[in-house]
Amino acid sequence: MTTSGIPTTMRAAVLHGPGQLSLAERPVPEPGPGEVLVRVEAVGTCGSDVHYYRHGRIGDFVVREPLVLGHEAAGTVVACGPGADPRRMGRRVSIEPGTPCGSCGECRPGRYNLCPDMRFLATPPVDGAFCEYLAVHQDFAHEVPDCLTIEDAALLEPLSVAVWACRKARVAPGDRVLITGAGPIGLVTAQTARAFGAREVMVTDVLPHRLAMARATGATALDVSATPLRDAGYTPTVLLECSGVPAVSGEAIRTVGRAGRVVLVGMGGDEIPLPLSRVQNHELELTGTFRYAHTWPTATALVASGAVRLDSLVSHGYGLAEAESALTVATHDATAVKAVIYPQR
Structure with a gap:
């Protein structure tokens, strides 16, 4: 590879065990065949x-x-491995963090998010992106237009979760969508559902600042600590469950109208209380999601067009040496939504 201006070592924030994070000096990775x-x-x-x-x-x-x-990473291509397109040099990219095998029974039909041999950044034992340099396959380093900020490019990953959820739910013009949980995923899912044509979007949570952010996206916000969802009088055609809280899931499913679609997005408990009579009598469709596949072009277009705004999610910024603060900010700042780490600082 071309190594002009690239150091031989880099800083990385390394987790050694629960609550044990420290900076370490590591070799800059060498991009392999097809990698940048x-x-x-x-x-x-x-x-x-x-x-x-x-x-x-x-x-x-x-x-x-x-x-x-x-x-959730983005940056600039600075070197190409054997067989990688040299025209990628100098291009700003958003990194899709999962690299599938490409040849199994899930990858061949295009369901590569379900690849059993997926290597996903920051999923043991695969190292992630809290570091200064990262080698990734060129097919999963998606170029972004100049109108996207570097924060936008990094947050195309959580936006892809929202795009995949809306696709699985077949959100379309005229739908009434309920989103439970106004965390980062719930907030971008609200914008995405609106961009997919939903005529009405309701977002539930208990935190005032997050409910305010939901309203800013054009959604109706419901504080379920004051008004239980069952008393809100809202009957959605689509439920996108983003809280991951089992009790919330069960209550929300009970509100979905006939022939409605339920997509479980949030990850939390191992089991949920399923109101089976509601599912059967209303012929509800219920499915889960696991990450995403083929979503980056759509996510990029949504941000480039202005249909989705990601900048409002960024509440805190830190240098690499402050990575521990980025991981703990929510425990001492109730307004924290999304902390971004800038490894070159």
Whole structure:
């Protein structure tokens, strides 16, 4: 690869165990066949990063050896490996964090998000993007137009979750959509549902600042600590459950109208109380989502057109040496929504 101006070592924020994060010096990765080397310029912090930091595991994924967190990343291509397109040099890219095998029974039909051999950034044992340089396959380093900020480019990843959820729900003009949970995913899902043509979007939560952000997207905001959802008189055609709270899921499903669609997006408890009579008597469709597939072009177009605004999600910014603060800010600042790490600072 061309290495002019690229150092041989870089800084990385490394998780050694629950609550144990420190800066380390690591070799700059060498891009392999078909890969590009990206100078990482912005990384959003996700709830999964916080969970790994606090608990050292998510389900069956356990941090057994030092791990670099972060998977919502963007930057600039600074080198190309063998077989990679040299025209990618100098291009700003948003990184799709999962690299599938490309040949299994899920990848061949296009369901690569379900690839059993997926290598996903910041999912043990695969290191993530809280570092200065990252080698990724060129097919998953998506170029972004100049009208997108580097924060926009990084947050195309959570926006892709919203795009995939709306596709799974077949959100279309005329739909009445209910979104439970006004975290970052719920907020971008509200904008995406509107962009897909929903005539009405309601977002529920209990935090005033997040409900205010939902209203700013054009959604109706419901504080369920004051008015229970069952008393709101809202009958959606689509439920996009983004809270991950089992009790919330069960209550929300009970409001969905006949032939409605339910998509479980938020990750939380292992089981939910399923109101089976509602599902059967109203012929509800219920499905889950797992990440996304083929979403980056749509996500990029939504932001470039102005249909979705991602800048309002960024509440805090930190340098790489402050990565621990980015992961803990929500515990001491109730207004925190999305912290972004800038590894070059």
